[in-house]
Amino acid sequence: MNPGKLVVGNWKMTGDVARVQAFAAQACGELPALGGRCEVAVCVPHPLLMAAQAAWWCTPLRWGAQDCSAADDGRSTGDVSAAMVRATGARFVIVGHSERRHGRGETDADVSAKARRALDAGITPIVCIGETAEERDDHRAEEVLRRQLQRLVAALGASLGAVVLAYEPVWAIGSGRTASVGMIEDVHGFIEHVLRFHGQRDVREVRRLYGGSVDPRNARAIMACPGVDGVLVGGASQRAGDFLEICKAATGCAAGMTQGSEDG
Ligand code: PGA
Numbered sequence: 001m002n003p004g005k006l007v008v009g010n011w012k013m014t015g016d017v018a019r020v021q022a023f024a025a026q027a028c029g030e031l032p033a034l035g036g037r038c039e040v041a042v043c044v045p046h047p048l049l050m051a052a053q054a055a056w057w058c059t060p061l062r063w064g065a066q067d068c069s070a071a072d073d074g075r076s077t078g079d080v081s082a083a084m085v086r087a088t089g090a091r092f093v094i095v096g097h098s099e100r101r102h103g104r105g106e107t108d109a110d111v112s113a114k115a116r117r118a119l120d121a122g123i124t125p126i127v128c129i130g131e132t133a134e135e136r137d138d139h140r141a142e143e144v145l146r147r148q149l150q151r152l153v154a155a156l157g158a159s160l161g162a163v164v165l166a167y168e169p170v171w172a173i174g175s176g177r178t179a180s181v182g183m184i185e186d187v188h189g190f191i192e193h194v195l196r197f198h199g200q201r202d203v204r205e206v207r208r209l210y211g212g213s214v215d216p217r218n219a220r221a222i223m224a225c226p227g228v229d230g231v232l233v234g235g236a237s238q239r240a241g242d243f244l245e246i247c248k249a250a251t252g253c254a255a256g257m258t259q260g261s262e263d264g
Contacts, residue, residue: 004037004250004251005229006183007246008233010237010241028169031059039230043065049085064085064093064094065080067080070113070114073078085121092125094232095125096127098128103240111127127152129165129166131144131169132144132171136171150198161206164229166208167184167211177185181225184225209230219233231246233246
């Protein structure tokens, strides 16, 4: 069964209650017309999770957080646990975003521990992986991706099937430089190869997104790439009109796949 594409917004450290409400109005008006052919979620800053729950629970829009703690012992001042995120009705939590790996020094072990906590709490972790510009220029992109994936597989084992992976090349985030369709296809194929090598029997169970300067103009071509199950959208998800255009592109791809007529 083709569950359709998954479109996830990442508002980063932006947004307020007024924007949550504006998205509710637009989501109620336009998402039902997509006929449930794509799954749509927005990951908001922690203080907006309750507002998202209040405004979006009766719309097709789901919500998530952008991080959770690897700890769960009640002694982590300032952190937010996966269970707390879950208590707001959130379905998703982003972990290992490059702005946290590189900006906050999070290690592969931290990211895997957060993904484990999210799964234990009953939310789907969206685990970001990706190489920097220097790593790609040094022909080390595959080495970096393999290392990030290996740690995750080692920590999660058979639960990996419940995770969403997001390939986000660091140099493409917020830069307006999207990876080419050929590169996205190659990397998604490589991810599949690594997962298979590590004994993930049903690789197709692991949903794989692309992220990095996705916008309404390039979304359809990206989502038409083999192995790409959806997109993680930063800047463009902060504007309801652009975000809905990307959701429509996702629905077009899902319909095209079913008819076998997608030409990319
Ligand atoms: P961008 O961000 O779409 O603005 O490049 C993507 C992300 O940070 O997840």
